[in-house]
Amino acid sequence: MDIAAEAPRRTSVLIVGGGPVGLAMGLLLDRFGIDAVIVEKSPTTTDHPKSRGCWVRTMEIFRQWGIEQAIRDRGLQDESDMFVQVESIAGREISRSRPEPNLGQTPAWKCLVAQDAVEEEIYRVIEHSNLVQVQFSTEFVGFEEVEDGVICEIRSIETGRSEHWHARYLLACDGAGSQTRRAAGIDMVGPACLSVLQNEYWRADLSRFPLAREAAGYQVYSKTPGVPPRAGILNTNGRDRWLSIIQIGEQKDDRPRPWTDAEMIEIIRAHVGVPDLEVTLLNRSVWRMSKQVAASFRKSHVFLVGDAAHRFPPTGGFGLNSGVQDAHNLAWKLVYVLRGWASEKLLNSYDLERRPVGQSNADFSFGNMIRFRRIDEAVRSGNEDHIRFWVNDLDNHLHSIGQALGFTYEEGAVIPDGTPHGGHLTRVYRPSDRPGGRFPHMWLDMPRKRSTLDWFDKEFTVVAGPQGEAWLEAGRNVSAKTGLQLNLQQLPHAHPADGIQMGPRGAVLVRPDGHVAWRMPYIPSDPARELAGALETVLH
Structure with a gap:
């Protein structure tokens, strides 16, 4: 990257990525009275549910920020933290796991809430900040290290106009495919692809089914010819917005061709069990499930936070939660160094503390992925004792307060x-x-x-x-x-x-x-x- 001839604008911290982790970091710095710039290539917060659960430590942090209730109000009802195995949502229920008991060890119990709602509530707090500015429709082009920080180039997607900023610290909150991490030369360690999946986010009114309000997710084992025999359907609001997750390959998309919209609607109807269900497709994505943790969470003035630092299988729901807690760990350290209350050495503790947690959460999530495969085998066997064993074991997936706290x-x-x-x-x-x-x-x-x-x-x-x-x-x-x-x-x-x-x-x-x-x-x-x-x- 060539440094522009004109003097760059200055900020204490430049945050790449305005998802939940980047926004959380901005909110934290604002609370401490530190200026920051967040750049996000999308035009607004996400319209995709992505993650669907905030566990107790994250909800405790949201409680401190004054947004716990607003986020809880947008989540599922209490005791919906369970999976139900079905032939279809309207059809035969095979089995179900049990909600995690709340033993009173936290002032803020977990909440099954979708990521789009979380982003909107965090952004609602910082959008009027005098210290932290969020620049949507803005891409991060690159950076150069200088003695007292980094000089970054950002570019407006709408106008093509570039700006240069000098920041003491650069935070990569730009997700699993982080370009900032790649530019910093930090490698990921672990398998890059465990399977290839399609997310299909859709709208349909299922409020007539009590089951639609009762559980966070449904494992569908369909007997309908011509549709995928296995899918997950995740509940985002208990009424009319749903996320289907279907494996489409091991290392690549193994389908002869992608499904058309009409075919996707028929797949959803079969999995719900309502042949004439009115379905509106909202958006879709194809992604690779990974289990990777960065070799280091820091390189000089650059820090990796959230999915840029660790990629987990979604089984366990620790992606967003780990990222918010990464930010919570790092923010106060940046503040104390910026204000001269601590030496630069304090910042080394971020990697020492959070990387082992990232690895632990990666291992826990991978174990849950294996657990799902065992349930699939049990259901296909039709043996009730086999099914009962693995459904009982499935409680260990969402009964995870020990992992969270x-x-x-x-x-x-x-x-x-x-x-x-x-x-x-x-x-x-x-x-x-x-x-x-x-x-x-x-x-x-x-x-x-x-x-x-x-x-x-x-x-x-x-x-x-x-x-x-x-x-x-x-x-x-x-x-x-x-x-x-x-x-x-x-x-x-x-x-x-x-x-x-x-x-x-x-x-x-x-x-x-x-x-x-x-x-x-x-x-x-x-x-x-x-x-x-x-x-x-x-x-x-």
Whole structure:
């Protein structure tokens, strides 16, 4: 890319991609008071449902941003997180999995909601921002590294006019086929193609069928001659918008030719079980299922966020969720470095922390893909015991609070305290205040409106035990000496059953993203020195 002769415009952060991850990053930077530019080649937010679930950690973050209820209002009804195996939606039901039980370990339970609704609600928050501008119908052309950042070229799709921008940091939020990642020279590791599928997004009123409101997805095993015998139909609003997913090949499209619109409508009618169903085709896409994680999430001033950093099979629903949490992890670190509160070394922790989570989610999603194949084999066998076993096992697909909340950062911007890492169970979440994990949720009031999670937003937070007043005084001293604002909070009680192991006189230092950075379960001779040392280690 040739740097233009005229001086480039300047921004702190340039974000390539205005999907849910790029928009989430923009919203976060706006909350911190940091300027950014988001460029998105599409003319507006997506009109395709794509992902269809926001899991508990993502909903907790949306709660913090004040958009949880707006997103929940656009999702499916509670307890719809299950799959139903059918010969057709109007026909015989073979079996179904069960909804995940809510054990009260989060203030914001998961929501089955489509990506287009999520993007619209995030964009609604930042479209009037004075700090973050979203430029739709704008493509990212390329970038050059300079000593203090990158110089990027962007181009209007409508006018062809190019602009050059200088940014301290460039964030690749441009999805699985990220051109920014390729331009940065970062390779993906893992199989690039597990299968080839067609998504068909369509409209038809199925509200007459109770089943249409009850489940997130339907595994169709059709006996109708001449149509694909197996398809998934995903529920986007419980009424009239549906997404069919049909495998069309292993490494390439193996059909003799693509289906015509008329043929696609007949396939949908057969899978629904209504021969004269009025169907409107909305849009379609052909895509490759992958299981890949980038070799590195950072190269100099360029960071990979979301699908640009990791591609999962959709079985498990961790794509969008991992991406929003990538942004939540990275944003506060960028802010602290940009404001001079932390050294550039803090940014190295992004790859150290998020890449193992990306790999874990890739492995979990791949396991779910294999689980679906086993269910297909069981249903085709017709053996009820065979079917029952795999349908019961299917609960492990969506009963995933342990995968969503149980991950910990074992290295990065955390200080281990010597307690061993026990790993996590995908189906069971065990709260803990151990360094690296999300601090446990506890309700702080009788109406159950205020959670401990509400403490963690823009500052580091000192959380002291119920008899840990000395830690609050230490926090005031450290804040005064460093000039760094610390949020000081005290627990009303410290029950190990709630995941609080610090004890009555202990304390933890929690990062702005809600993850514990450091823990000390007693009051030392000089708590201010210990706290200041922990903060210095994490930030520098």
